[in-house]
Amino acid sequence: VHLLQSGAEVKRPGASVKLSCQASGYTLSSHSLSWVRQAPGQVFEWLGGISVYNGKTTYGPKFQGRVTVTTDTPRTTVYLEVSNLTPDDTAVYYCGRDSDAPLDVWGPGTLVTVS
Amino acid sequence: QSALTQPASVSGSPGQSVTISCTGTSSDVGGYNYVSWYQQYPGKAPKLIIYDVTKWPSGVSTRFSGSKSGNTASLRISGLQDEDEADYYCCSYVDTNTLLFGGGTKVTVL
Numbered sequence: 001v002h003l004l005q006s007g008a009e010v011k012r013p014g015a016s017v018k019l020s021c022q023a024s025g026y027t028l029s030s031h032s033l034s035w036v037r038q039a040p041g042q043v044f045e046w047l048g049g050i051s052v053y054n055g056k057t058t059y060g061p062k063f064q065g066r067v068t069v070t071t072d073t074p075r076t077t078v079y080l081e082v083s084n085l086t087p088d089d090t091a092v093y094y095c096g097r098d099s100d101a102p103l104d105v106w107g108p109g110t111l112v113t114v115s
Numbered sequence: 116q117s118a119l120t121q122p123a124s125v126s127g128s129p130g131q132s133v134t135i136s137c138t139g140t141s142s143d144v145g146g147y148n149y150v151s152w153y154q155q156y157p158g159k160a161p162k163l164i165i166y167d168v169t170k171w172p173s174g175v176s177t178r179f180s181g182s183k184s185g186n187t188a189s190l191r192i193s194g195l196q197d198e199d200e201a202d203y204y205c206c207s208y209v210d211t212n213t214l215l216f217g218g219g220t221k222v223t224v225l
Contacts (some may be wrong), residue, residue: 034214043118044161044204044216060213061116094160101166102151102206102214109160 001025003095003107010113016083019110021095029053029075032098039091085114119217126223127195135220137188137205143215145186149208152190154201200224
């Protein structure tokens, strides 16, 4: 079971970024999925999650309104969009599967640099 | 939401045991039996090692064990091995239907 994430991104302040996450070895729609980020030297932050089966989303209070988690129609890919980027959004962004345990499988991470 | 509180570092000699604490509030750690622990090597994605305070995911060594008392959860590593040198993070479900992480603890094997 693996999660596959899109490649590194470099963005200007004020721009948006859209990251993707796909599953290998299991059906993505059978579990929920979370997005977590780790800025250099900072704490992990949970951005939000989605029930891939029905599209229901939940967001961390700090990110509500600036972060959007979606899935495509075949429910094979989950996306994270972060808008109005600032240098403080520079971080490695991970997707993680939520099954019996939260984040029981993690993707390799995507580095987003805002500069 | 403030991060859960973990010690910055702990250390021990091979074969010894170390314990990492994770302190929160009644809105997170103290309110739910949904504390998980993750191990992370530099430059790598984290790996789940304990969930629901005391449960092991398949394939994880039982040298790792979890517990909770009040608003503080703990991770114990028994029979410390060189490969246990890594960063460890606790994570708790929060009453806002979100997840909250600890600041991380670096474990050093002397």
